[in-house]
Amino acid sequence: MTDEFRGNGGADGSVSVDVLADLHAGALSESEAAELWPRVNADPEARAVIEALEAAQADLGSLQDEPAEPMPxxxxxxxxxxxxxxxxxxxxxxxxxxxxxxxxxxxxxxxxxxxxxxxxxxxxxxxxxxxxxxxxxxxxxxxxxxxxxxxxxxxxxxxxxxxxxxxxxxxxxxxxxxxxxxxxxxxxxxxxxxxxxxxxxxxxxxxxxxxxxxxxxxxxxxxxxxxxxxxxxxxxxxxxxxxxxxxxxxxxxxxxxxxxxxxx
Structure with missing residues (x-):
């Protein structure tokens, strides 16, 4: 868990991108995630970061269905x-x-x-x-x-x-x-x-x-x-x-x- 989540974040109480990435990836404990999600949902900028991570994950997942180019x-x-x-x-x-x-x-x-x-x-x-x-x-x-x-x-x-x-x-x-x-x-x-x-x-x-x-x-x-x-x-x-x-x-x-x- 990052230092920011431990209380060393910005003065305005915002959550860093690193912590948001850990949250989106499920790398935080259940108690940490439960504490962060209300703050994220109430913060439009944090919510935008989560949505961007979800879109990137969906794009990467779609690549497995792309046909492979055959070798000549x-x-x-x-x-x-x-x-x-x-x-x-x-x-x-x-x-x-x-x-x-x-x-x-x-x-x-x-x-x-x-x-x-x-x-x-x-x-x-x-x-x-x-x-x-x-x-x-x-x-x-x-x-x-x-x-x-x-x-x-x-x-x-x-x-x-x-x-x-x-x-x-x-x-x-x-x-x-x-x-x-x-x-x-x-x-x-x-x-x-x-x-x-x-x-x-x-x-x-x-x-x-x-x-x-x-x-x-x-x-x-x-x-x-x-x-x-x-x-x-x-x-x-x-x-x-x-x-x-x-x-x-x-x-x-x-x-x-x-x-x-x-x-x-």
Missing amino acids: ADVAARIDAALADEQRTREQQDAGTNVVSLDRARSRRKKQGMAAGFVAVAAAVVAAVAIVVPNLGGGDETSGVAQPAPSEQSGDSDAGAPSDGSGPLALTTDDGDLTSAIDDIQTMRDYGPLETRSRFDACVQAAGADTNKEPAGVRPVTIDGEEAVLALYTTGELAQFRMVAVSPDCSSAPVLDRVVGAGG
Whole structure:
């Protein structure tokens, strides 16, 4: 309780703002509050302070009902890419030890040479990071982010980046195999036999994906030996992606449409 309430207030008997705040917040004892309320109700200036505190409390309480702005899909994709980079760094640091993580061992059995442990890194940070991203159905992009989104090849904006010469990425429909391939697809823009972004958009739209959603990566693949072009999309969940693979002839039925990664 403040000194003013103890009798050291103004000569006119007015109550200070600090004491009024304690009274409004219920910080005073019942006997102190019972003594102060008659004085406050009889003093227009004190009453105005109480009403202002009540209005501020109501305004603050209304903020919890305000909708949260979703995180743009390209930002979520960059966060996932940063997690993958962090995991690769950890693997390099562990290379000189005899300790091999379980995720790493599983990945080696599934696909030799592919990045492993991506889901383990996501699980390590999911308790501290909450990310809300628009689902595959759409969402606005936000400019001004520190790191640029994966870019198209300079010159013809409709053309994809040239292949690195290694040919299509060979995959199976096994979830572990698909999850292990995330790092090899993410940030790539290789439309393969579809050649251009416009032909790619037409194919994924026929397969049921939204062309307004920017893919996190595009790459030619084979799935159980069948040729396809695979697009990787964020889902709004940390370290989780939707894979949509279309055939080069743009048939309406997708070769693959599956959610992989954490919780997939």
